[in-house]
Amino acid sequence: MFAEAIKEDLYSCLKCAMCQPVCPTYRVMRMERYAPRGRVQMVKKYLEGDLSITKSLQEALMSCILCEACAQACPSGVRLDRVFENMRMELHETLGPKFAKKALFAALQDPLLMRLGAGIARVGSRMIVAPLNIEWKLGNIPLNRLPVFNRSSFRSRVGEIVPAKGARVGRVLYFTGCATDLINEDVGRAVVKVLTSLGLEVLVPRDQVCCSVPIFLSGARREALPNVQKNLDILDRTDVDAIVVDCATCGGGLKKAVPHLMEDLGLDTEKAHRVASKIKDVSEVVVEYLEELPIERKTKESPLTVTYHDPCHMVRSMKVSTPPRQLLAAMDDVRFVEMAGADQCCGGAGSFQFEHVEISAGVTSRKTANIRATGAQTVATGCPGCRLTLTGNLLKTGDPTVVHTLQLLAERLRA
Ligand code: SF4
Ligand code: SF4
Incomplete structure (x- = not known):
């Protein structure tokens, strides 16, 4: 086909x-x-x-x-x-897919199964990996560097409508993706805090499902359709100014890969294009309000040195590279240092790093060398997958920590 x-x-x-x-x-x-x-x-x-x-x-x-x-x-x-x-x-x-991929697809297609898997992984990491200090690796990542899953689903706790702080200036829909929902609650909280501080009402539909990019980019295009179509039905709304993502993979998928998928399969692409036209990385939305951002004026003495890694799907599928850098530049106490090859892949690419361990390690080592050469204390990025790969490979003493750009911003908002 x-x-x-x-x-x-x-x-x-x-x-x-x-x-x-x-x-x-x-x-x-x-x-x-x-x-x-x-x-x-x-x-x-x-x-x-x-x-x-x-x-x-x-x-x-x-x-x-x-x-x-x-x-x-x-x-x-x-x-x-x-x-x-x-x-x-x-x-x-x-x-056909290998057994591990079949299991992954089944979980990504079924929110209940995914939450069950996340719960088991959380117990495993807290009760077995952490206390026994197990040194095994998953691909190139030591088990003790894998993130701990959220206590429960972020979406189920944040509420479906989060009101704007102060006068409402707009309304956005937040597509959280599975990573924020089940792993990176810290990012979800930062995104909601920043957006609501700007006067935006944030809708977080509870029934959104996995963007299915890992499924259809593996070739299982037909299998991904139920999830894709469910999300398009949820996201195709006229009463929101933008659909905000904090994950480059979800963003690139919804903005570009989903319309391609529908077109290649000979399906109606109208809804996919309507939704794609509203997809924005959260940094794009925030820079529109940069002047009004209630950001704390901090001392410039002993600034935090930060570099930025461009996720592939953000810089190429979404064409977003300037807004995160503008946000970093707006923070008084951040000294931004550009790394060489900032837009080059980190070598993670989701399951790629677990299936092609040698190639992935080679690609990642170039990235980590470029990061270390900046002397940065922190690496900001906009993709949970990149964050996982970089956190799992920046293991030397003195290596920087890896965060989402919005986390740095949220920490600097005035109370
Ligand atoms: S860059 Fe040249 S070799 Fe590569 S795909 Fe394009 S035309 Fe072909
Ligand atoms: S890994 Fe190489 S062939 Fe594949 S998309 Fe990137 S540049 Fe192209």
């Missing part, structure tokens, strides 16, 4: 290799099969009948991080992201 319109892109590839130097997997593996050009040629050969689906082809294509750096660099306008998304569906429908 490879979309006909995307097949044409394969014939625009000039084999110029301009995509090669920006590809994180090629930089680690130095082999054509791990480079965008090589991958595009393999897809072309497959569609022309010269290559069949094998485990080797699957490895070459599933070891792509889907970071979109190649699509951005291609002078011929080859939509490599869409080529790879379509090809993953071919692979998935021929070879």
Whole structure:
């Protein structure tokens, strides 16, 4: 079920290799099969009948991080992201998912199962991993560096309508994603605190479900549809100014990948585009009100040195890179230091880091070296996945802590 319109892109590839130097997997593996050009040629050969689906082809294509750096660099306008998304569906429908992925998909598709899994993981980390100081790793991340799950669902506790503080100037809908709902309650609280302080009423629909990006970017596009359509029904509202996300993966998915998915499957895309037009990273919303932000004036003596990591889906799918930096610049006691390669992938990419451990480690080590070179005490970012990867790999003494940009901002709001 490879979309006909995307097949044409394969014939625009000039084999110029301009995509090669920006590809994180090629930089680690130095082999054509791990480079965008090589991958595009393999897809072309497959569609022309010269290559069949094998485990080797699957490895070459599933070891792509889907970071979109190649699509951005291609002078011929080859939509490599869409080529790879379509090809993953071919692979998935021929070879099927592995057991671990099947279990993950089942959990992401069922909120009750996901909450049950989160509860078990919380008990496990508090009663077994922490007291016994178990040193095992999951992929490249030591178990004791994995985040502890929330006590219960953030959404179920925050309430469906959080009123604005003071006079209401607008209303936004907050799509929390699974990470904030079940793991990063600290981020959820910061987002709500900042938005309501700006005079925004925040709606948090309790029945929103997983954005399903991990499902459909693995190739299981049809399996993701029930969740995708449920979210579109919930989010397609005319009475909100914006749909706010704090997760680059959810944001990139709802803004770009979901409309692509619907289009490639020949489904009606109208609702998906309506919703996509309202998706904003929380930093984009906050900078619109930067002048009114009730931010505490702090002393500039001994400032906190902060660097910023651009999540792939935020900088490329959502095209958001300036607003988080503007927020950091607005904090008196923050000294911002730009890192080299800030927009290069952290190597995490969700389950990628657990399935392609060696490549992931290579990509991550470049990022952590760039972070360390800044001497920053804190790394700010806008994606729970990047936060998990960086927290799990910045393990040396003196390494910075990793937070969401909104957490830094929330700490500096006037009471
Ligand atoms: S940059 Fe574009 S045209 Fe050049 S090899 Fe890569 S995909 Fe092909
Ligand atoms: S999406 Fe990223 S990892 Fe995949 S081929 Fe393109 S640049 Fe390489």
